[in-house]
Amino acid sequence: MAVKQIVGVIALVSLATVAHAQTNRDGDRTQGQVSFGFDGQDYSTRRTSRVGWIAATVRLLPRWTLEAVATGGVYFGERFGGGASYVTWKPDAKTYLTAGGSRNSDTSSTAEWSASFEAGRTLYQSGRSGIRRSAIRAVETDFNVTERGYHLSPSINILLVNPTVVVYLPRDWALTLRAGAIRTTVAGASSWAPSGGAKLNVTLTRRLSVSPAVAFDSELSDILQINNVSSRAFGAGVHFWLTRSTSAGAYYFRVQYGANHLADDSYGVSYALRF
Numbered sequence: 254m255a256v257k258q259i260v261g262v263i264a265l266v267s268l269a270t271v272a273h274a275q276t277n278r279d280g281d282r283t284q285g286q287v288s289f290g291f292d293g294q295d296y297s298t299r300r301t302s303r304v305g306w307i308a309a310t311v312r313l314l315p316r317w318t319l320e321a322v323a324t325g326g327v328y329f330g331e332r333f334g335g336g337a338s339y340v341t342w343k344p345d346a347k348t349y350l351t352a353g354g355s356r357n358s359d360t361s362s363t364a365e366w367s368a369s370f371e372a373g374r375t376l377y378q379s380g381r382s383g384i385r386r387s388a389i390r391a392v393e394t395d396f397n398v399t400e401r402g403y404h405l406s407p408s409i410n411i412l413l414v415n416p417t418v419v420v421y422l423p424r425d426w427a428l429t430l431r432a433g434a435i436r437t438t439v440a441g442a443s444s445w446a447p448s449g450g451a452k453l454n455v456t457l458t459r460r461l462s463v464s465p466a467v468a469f470d471s472e473l474s475d476i477l478q479i480n481n482v483s484s485r486a487f488g489a490g491v492h493f494w495l496t497r498s499t500s501a502g503a504y505y506f507r508v509q510y511g512a513n514h515l516a517d518d519s520y521g522v523s524y525a526l527r528f
C-alpha cells in the first residue's frame with residue numbers, strides 16, 4: 254500500500270465530513286480551511302517516496318463547498334506533480350454528495366487520473382437530551398466509488414467500491430467500518446478482490462485524539478499490488494488542536510505484503526488552519 258493511496262483513503266474519509274471539518278475546536282461554523290502536509294514511504298526493498306501537498310476548502314454557498322488540492326514530489330525515483338478538485342453539496346443537515354477527480358503527470362507508478370463520487374447520510378441520531386449517556390449518538394452511512402487510470406502498457410484501470418458505516422459514540426469517539434471491493438482491469442480483462450478496514454477515533458482530551466486503524470487490500474500501490482498481491486496494514490493517526498482554529502496531525506502505517514516478504518513504512522504530518 255503506497256503512501257499516496259493511504260492518503261487517498263484519509264482524504265476520502267475527510268471528504269465524507271468536509272462540511273463538519275469546517276468548524277473550529279468549539280464546533281463553530283467556519284467559511285474555509287487551508288491545510289498542507291508531507292508524506293513519506295520507505296519500502297523494505299529500499300525504494301522511497303516523498304510527497305508534499307496543499308489543500309484549500311472554501312464554502313461557496315451555505316450548502317456548497319469546493320476543495321482544491323495540489324501535490325508534488327518524488328515517487329519511487331520519479332518526479333511528479335498533480336492536482337485535484339472536489340465539490341460537496343449538502344441538500345440537508347443529514348445528507349451530503351461529493352464529486353471530483355485528480356490528474357497527475359505521467360509516471361510508471363502513480364495514478365495518472367482519478368474520478369470519484371461519494372454520498373452519505375445520517376440514518377440515526379439520538380434525540381435524548383442527555384446525549385452523552387446514549388450508547389450510540391449517531392450512525393452515518395457513506396458510499397464511495399473511485400476509478401483510477403495508470404500510464405502503463407497494457408492499460409490498467411482500478412475501480413474501488415467502498416461502503417462505510419460510521420458509529421458516533423459518547424465522549425466524541427467514533428468507529429468507522431469499511432468493507433468493499435477492488436476491480437482491476439488489465440488490457441480489458443477484469444478481476445475482483447475484497448477490501449476492508451476499521452478505524453476507532455478516541456478523544457483523549459479536548460485538544461487531543463488518536464485513531465488506531467487496520468486494513469486489508471484497501472488500496473493499490475504499484476505494479477505488485479495491481480497484480481493482486483495481498484496486503485495487511487495497521488497503524489494509527491493523531492490529531493491535536495494547537496489553537497481554537499488550527500490543528501496538526503500525524504500518522505504511521507506498517508504495511509505487510511503477501512509475497513516476497515515485502516513491507517513498507519508509511520508516515521506523514523499535516524497542519525490545518527480554519528477561517
